[in-house]
Amino acid sequence: xxxxxxxxxxxxxxxxxxxxxxxxxxxxxxxxxxxxxxxxxxxxxxxxxxxxxxxxxxxxxxxxxxxxxxxxxxxxxxxxxxxxxxxxxxxxxxxxxxxxxxxxxxxxxxxxxxxxxxxxxxxxxxxxxxxxxxxxxxxxxxxxxxxxxxxxxxxxxxxxxxxxxxxxxxxxxxxxxxxxxxxxxxxxxxxxxxxxxxxxxxxxxxxxxxxxxxxxxxxxxxxxxxxxxxxxxxxxxxxxxxxxxx
Numbered sequence: 001x002x003x004x005x006x007x008x009x010x011x012x013x014x015x016x017x018x019x020x021x022x023x024x025x026x027x028x029x030x031x032x033x034x035x036x037x038x039x040x041x042x043x044x045x046x047x048x049x050x051x052x053x054x055x056x057x058x059x060x061x062x063x064x065x066x067x068x069x070x071x072x073x074x075x076x077x078x079x080x081x082x083x084x085x086x087x088x089x090x091x092x093x094x095x096x097x098x099x100x101x102x103x104x105x106x107x108x109x110x111x112x113x114x115x116x117x118x119x120x121x122x123x124x125x126x127x128x129x130x131x132x133x134x135x136x137x138x139x140x141x142x143x144x145x146x147x148x149x150x151x152x153x154x155x156x157x158x159x160x161x162x163x164x165x166x167x168x169x170x171x172x173x174x175x176x177x178x179x180x181x182x183x184x185x186x187x188x189x190x191x192x193x194x195x196x197x198x199x200x201x202x203x204x205x206x207x208x209x210x211x212x213x214x215x216x217x218x219x220x221x222x223x224x225x226x227x228x229x230x231x232x233x234x235x236x237x238x239x240x241x242x243x244x245x246x
Contacts, residue, residue, distance in 0.1 A: 147243055157176050158173060
């Protein structure tokens with residue numbers, strides 16, 4: 001199987017699913033030699049990555065046009081996962097304020113303003129979305145919607161397995177599914193991710209944005225979505241009306 005790369009938010013969930021898929025028919029567990037996020041680490045990390053065992057599973061939050069050229073030369077398979085922008089913002093806010101040793105925000109209102117201006121880590125959600133919208137139907141790209149995985153994880157796992165060329169029996173799909181629910185991952189977060197684990201798997205709920213957004217902020221996000229993504233392929237796939245306006 002070719003090396004595979006997974007991109008963007010909720011990366012810990014997808015990294016887990018892929019590792020479970022790769023070794024579903026063995027007693028082995030995928031063990032990454034070091035933190036697999038492309039943009040995090042020392043400069044020498046990229047040389048060490050070349051020695052990672054195949055298939056390599058790497059993650060990034062980079063825009064399509066910022067990805068290393070070797071990804072395309074080697075025809076790596078790319079999984080791109082998107083979550084609706086309102087829940088993404090709320091999740092990102094809690095991440096910043098809960099995880100030790102990274103900058104925090106004094107209030108949700110302060111964070112929301114910077115999120116909407118693209119002045120947060122990895123920049124604007126909407127710029128990222130516009131950039132990726134052009135490539136969602138590329139042969140080596142597979143689009144995933146966070147909310148679809150939450151609604152039917154088994155179906156999503158089958159789609160990922162097919163895309164990566166992994167053949168699974170029905171009982172293997174169910175086993176991977178059982179190990180990959182949000183609740184199962186949260187229960188093992190301390191074991192798999194250390195002290196930061198519980199912060200990485202906080203709630204995972206669809207619609208959590210309603211706990212923080214006020215009406216003005218919700219309307220501002222709606223207008224931004226219309227401006228940037230209305231009428232696009234990605235805009236339709238995000239099911240914005242269902243998840244952000246219901």
